[in-house]
Amino acid sequence: MSLKVDTNQTEAFMQALDTLENAFPYAKKMYQSDLFQAAARVMDEEDGMKFLYQHADRFDESGIFEGGPWAEPSKLEPRLVAGSLMDSGMTSIVEILSELRMVAIAKGNYKHQNVSKEQAKEFLNEVMALNVDILFPEETEASRIEGKQKEKNRAERLFQFLADELTLAPISGKLLKEIDDLVAQRPIMVNRIVHMIKNSRSLLDKDIDEQDKRAIKRYVRAITCPTKKCQKYQEPCEYRKQLKEMSDKELEEEARTFAKSMRETGLVSKHHVVLVRYLNKHREKLLPEALRLTKKGKANAEQHADIVSKLITVAIHPPMRQALYGLACMLERGVLSSTPVIPGLKRLIELDLQPDVRKVLLNSINGNEGITANDIMMAGVISVLGQPLGVGQGMNPTCQTARGISLWSLHAPGYLLELIPRAARDGDVDVQFEGQRIHSKNLREGLVNDLHEELDPVSLILVPHLDRIYGELVRRSKFRGDDVHKWVNPAFYGDWIPRGFSSTIDPLTGSIADYPGFVRLFYATHHPEYNNGYELIYPNPVGIFITNSFGHMLGLHAVSIQRIAKDSNGKYRVYFYNPNNDSAQDWGQGITPTVTGHDEIPGESSLPFHEFAARLYAFHYNPYEQGDAYAVDNQFVEKVEKLAKESWGEKYTWVDL
Amino acid sequence: MTFDQPTAQEISFKQTDQTDRKIIENIQTGPKKLKITKPEKGKKIALIGWSIPTIEAMDQLKRPYVVVSLPEFNDYAKQHNIPFFAWDFNNELGYQQVYQQAKDLSEQLRALEVDHAIPLFEETVEWAGALNAYFRNEPRVFHHSILFRDKAMMKRRAHIGGLRVGVFEEGNQKEDVKQFFQRVNDSLLRHHGEDPDPVHIKALNKAGAAGHRMIRSVEDIDQKLSDDNFPCLMESHLDGIEVSCEAFIHQGKVLFLNITEYVVFGYSMMVPPSPDIEEYRSAIRNEVQKVVDAFDIEYGIIHPEFFITNDDEIYFGEVAYRIPGGHIFDLMQKAYQFNPYVGHILCSDPHTSTEELDGFFPQEDETNGHAGSFLVYPKKNFIQGVNIPDELEEHPGFDKHTLYKPMQAKVQDQEGYGNHLGTLFFHHEDHEQVKQPLTDYVDHDFFM
Known part of the structure; x- marks a missing residue:
């Protein structure tokens, strides 16, 4: 077999x-x-990857990866x-x-003691699934302008080699699983999902499973043209002209198809928005059909027809099309019936915005769309009110703030609609803390200096203020001899947070103190079999240890327990809201939160009760609603303790009291 | 009429002057020569400082050794069976404290059969000196090592030894700098503050450019200097090209002389230098031999820096008694195809035989092209990735680079030019193909 490689380069590699x-x-x-x-020089040759691969069985032994993060392949x-x-x-x-x-491991040419053939295959399939855009590169102007041509070429060459050596069939399944898991959570921001769907398109003409092909097509249609008519008239302007020609029956059919696609995927097509705006003007009777509203949703839409119509006019536009899904959910939640909500929304329509707020909102769409910053804000508010569990922190370390927006949307929409104009119009948000008012405009720094702006409009408006307030609350509560969140959380989130608080990290020594007691208290306050049947009413902001797939501690994170219930298998699970919106995480020790399949409401993650307990470090509880801690069976406590000690617990000193 | 009687002082001057002259005629003045015994044969060498290529050289030479370095290297040493002795060299210590603390260390090392110490880095020079003073039972060995650390002492010794040096003084406060600046400019007839000649302020004992400040005006003194800069060495400015040398010395003889060209000071260097510097080789060699004699050096390598001024005079800048930085050894290895780390050990060990040295060093005029290195410093405080211009790797002179995406995004605070995060290497027959890229990338930010 002759390889197309420059022998000078290969000799230099062999010598090295x-x-x-x-x-x-x-x-x-x-x-x-x-x-x-x-190696880099060999890679740039036509058969370079193949040549290098032929020596891959020597890589570990020779010490190529020694001392670096690639040394142990099982940890990649x-x-x-x-x-x-x-x-x-x-x-x-x-x-x-x-x-x-x-x-080399996957093909059995090299045996590694910690990675099996199957694991290596799994790894490579996952890598390919996550990088379908490199696997099937599109030559676009953008990619050229972005530069990095050399790295792109090498990466593409590698993936070409992977595709030649391995079968592509499992990739579509992996990719779809990723998309399914993300979609199941119904996030407000769908950029990543849309990106993955666009990438998956290139798999369609490859040899993959027929079922996967259909699923990909369904997703592709959902973000482009779910109906035959809009497939034919792809230009929104053309499509709108067509709508005028359609009979009521055709319109109804059109509405039903769009609604079905939106309900199944949580994704909204541009044309769907064009249809809804048209119906809003000319056939408002068909609107419930176009959103496929439940009875409750329909009743709400009818009761508040005026404001709904106004909201569609103002906020439902092609660039913010996802707000349409938010609107449907909002109507079904019945939020409009909460007294402060309608006036609160009306106030926003003509609110004078701070220049920087206007700028950041307008930056969030492409421009040239004829949309105002107020329109964008309205769309954002509708999304948040419709999808409280779809609020995400994006790339920012602001889980606390996302958690707040989600909680208020669920239980205090009036308060949320109070905060938004304060921030957007006044450039200030204030909270009361132990008799003093704290104004965000007087504060300088929060947790983030540079907000990553891939966020929903409400977060874009509120996070800069709330983040600073949160930081200030933490500063004021330090050195009190207990975890700051004991004081910070009730002040920050409001009176929905119970005053009882327990943390397993001893604030003075940083060690883990009386862990069994901590676990017992959690069972006695949260587990329905031990807490005298008190149900959780408001989300409970708790702190967890985040661990990677090897159970190694990565850091602390904020989530909210939404509810605790039996799943369809009769097992108690903790259902929680995780503001990082990530799908199918692996926390090690077989602890893998799911987002679907265990009766999760979209946006919830869930874990069996004891597995969640094993990652918990702090929670709030109502001291008047405690069950019997002593009733908790020792074996449950020991099980949780073992899981804790063998994962994040390795980083801590443990003390018994 | 009266005679002016000579005063008592005048009588006593004449008398004492004559006695003084008689006395010094009979004693030896000038530098005290070191008279030291050789370390005991077969005993171990202690490498003071952590350097993998030097450890490798020891293993290749099969010389028994112990590495003495910071405790943080303990795990790595243990993992790879490197003979290791952990010692916390405290940078805050004064020379006398080093000398005292080294006593304890020398005893512990002696128990490990060590009888000789070789310093690898600037900050370990006085430690090795102190250890050898105890091993040889000769305190002067320690003071000798300070000659290579205290820049004022160093310059004075060079000056006494007949090397050309700029005008220099030690300064303890800003006022001293003002006076020095004034006096130097007065003597250059640069009065009234117009277009003054610069002076240089250097830390007394730091490597490279750390602590170096250039003073170009009286205002600079207040703006650029703080209490941290004192005590310091104040030096007049020398105009010309700066070169660095690496001289391998055994039994007081220079066995190999490398000349390194600083292409862009602090950033890039080339070995061997451009032909217009190469012309000075024999003149430089003379100066190097002067340094060896003036500093009474028998074994090891020295790393002196010289200025070649516009009128072809060679001025002594400073000299270090250790491995040079900036990958100079790697460049020598590429250009001359021998292992300078091995050479360093051979020269530093008094027991090395002439057979071992015969044929080890290459001919200075037989080179395998020119080799250059470009040190890449971070230009921002947070870095997320590497940014290499596409044309770099296409350049005919490009050899390799060592830029990785850093594991830690935050850059440590830097002193002087600071630590570089990676290096670009160039190699080509034609020195212009090496020199040109070495100057091209000073303003490029290799990190994002």
């Missing part, structure tokens, strides 16, 4: 590999950069591959070599 292999173990690192550079994460591949330093080269090692 030999040198590295023969180096003293402690000196390997010194010779790695020579090897990487030589498919999600991180894309980032490394696009790094223009040596990082991308090592990453590619690491993938080639994985192929």
Whole structure:
């Protein structure tokens, strides 16, 4: 077999590999950069990947990965591959070599003690599924302008090689699972989902499962043209002209198809919006059909027909099309019947916005759309009121703030509609803390300096203020000898938060104190079999340890317990809202929160009760609604403690009281 | 009429002057020569500082050794069976404290059969000096090592030894700098503050550019200097090209002389230098030999820096007794195809035989092209990735680079040029193909 590679380059690589292999173990690192550079030159040759792959069984032994994050293949994460591949330093080269090692393991050419053939295949499938855009590159002007052509070419060459060596069939399944899990949560921001669907399109002409093909097509239709008519008249302007020609029956059919697609995926097509705006003007009777409203939703829409019509006019536009789904959910939640909501919404329509608020809102759409900042804000408010569990923190470390917006939307929409104009019009939000008012405009720093602006409009308006207030509350509560959240949470979120508070981290020593007592209290206040049947009424803001798929501690995170209930298998589960909107996470030890399949409401994640308890570090409780802690069986407590000690607990000192 | 009687002082001057002259005729003045015994044969060498290529050189030479370095290297050493002795070199210590604390260390090392210490980095020079003073039972060995650390002492010794140096003084406060600046400019007839000549302020004992400030006006003194800069060395400005040398010395003889060209000071360097600097090789060699003699150096490598002024005079800048930074050894390895780390050990060990040295060093005029390195410093405080211009790797002179996406986004606070996060290497037959990219990328930000 002859490979198309420059022998000068391959010889240089082989020499570097030999040198590295023969180096003293402690000196390997010194010779790695020579090897990487030589490998990079081989990669740029036509059959370079193949040549390198032929030697991949020697990579570990020679010490290519020694001392770096790629040393142990069982600890690599498919999600991180894309980032490394696009790094223009040596990082991308090592990453590619690491993938080639994985192929060697997957094909049985190299045996690794911690990674089996199947695991390697699984890893590579996941990598390909997550990077379908590299697997089937589109030559676009944008990608050229973005630069990094060299890294892109190498990555594409690698993926071409992977596609040649491995079958593509499992990829579509993986990709669909990712999309399904994201969609199941019905997030307000759908950019990532849309991106993945667009990528999955390139799988359609490949040899993949027929069922997967249908599922991909369904998703693609959902974000483009779900109906035959709009497939024919793709230009929104053309499509609108067609609507005028349609009979009521045709319109109804059109409405039903759109609604079905939206309800199944939570994704809204541009044409759906065009239809709804048309119906709103000319056939408002068909509106409930176009949203496929439940009885309650229909009743609400009828009762408040005026304001609904006004909201559609103001807020439902093609660039903010997702608000249409929000509107449907909002009507079904019956939020409009809460007294302060309608005047609150009306006030926003003509609110004078701060210039920076206007700017950030207008930046969130492409421009040239003839949309005002108020329109965008209204769309955002509708989404938040319709999808309280769809609020996400985006790329910002502001889980607390997202949790607040979600909670108020659920239980205090009037308060939320009070906060928004304060921030958007006055550039200030204030809260009362122990007799003093704290104004966000007087505060300088919060947790984020630079807000990542891929956020829903309400978050864009509120997060900068709430984040600073949260930071200030933390500052004022420090050094009180207990976890600051004991005081911060009730002040920040409001009186919905019960005053009882328990944390397992001892604030003075940072060690884990009386863990069994902590677990017992959680069972006695939250588990329906021990807490005298008190049901959770408002979401409970709790703190958890986030761990990776090996159970190693990554950090602390804020989620809210929404409810505790038996799933259809009769097992108690904790249903919680996770503001990072991530799908199917793996927290190690077999603890994998699900977002669907266990009676989750869209936007909820869930775990069996004891697994959730094993990641918990702080929670609130109502001291008047405690059950019997002593009734909790020792074996449950021990089970939780074992899970805790063997994961995040390794990072802490444990003390018994 | 009266005679002017000579005063008592005048009589006593004449008398004492004559006695003084008689006395010094009979004693030896000038530098005290070191008279030291060789370490005991077969005993171990202590490498003071952590350097993988030097450890590798020891293993290749099969010389028994112990690495003495910071406790943080303990795990790595244990993992790879590197003979290791953990010691916390406290940078805050004064020289006398180092000398005292080294006594304890020397005893512990002696128990490990160590009888000789070789410093690898600037901050370990006085530690190695102190250890060898105890091993040889000769305190002067320690003071000798301070010659390479205290820049004022160093310059004075060079000056006494007949090397050309700029005008220098030690300064303890801003007022001293003002006076020095004034006096230097007065003597250059640059009065009235118009277009004054710059002076340089340097830390007395730091490597590289750390603590270096250029003073171009009286205002600079207040703006650029703080209490942290004192005590310092104040030096007049020398105009010209700066070169660095690496001289491998055994038994007082320079066995190999490398000349490194600083292409962009602080950023890039090239070995061997451009032909117009190469012309000065024999003149530089003379100066290096002067340094060896003036500083009484028998074994090891020295890393002196010289200025070649516009009128072809060679001025001594400073000298270090350790491995040079900036990947100079790697460049030498590429250009001369020998292992300078091995050379360093061979020269530093008094027991190295002539057979071992014979043929080890290459001919200075037989090179495998020019090799250059460009140190990449972070330009921001937070970095998320690497940004390499596409044309870099296409450049005919490009050899390799060592830029990785950093694990830690936050950049440590920097002193001087600070630590570089990666290096670009160039190699080509034609020095212009190396020199040009070495100057091109100073303003490019390699990080995002």
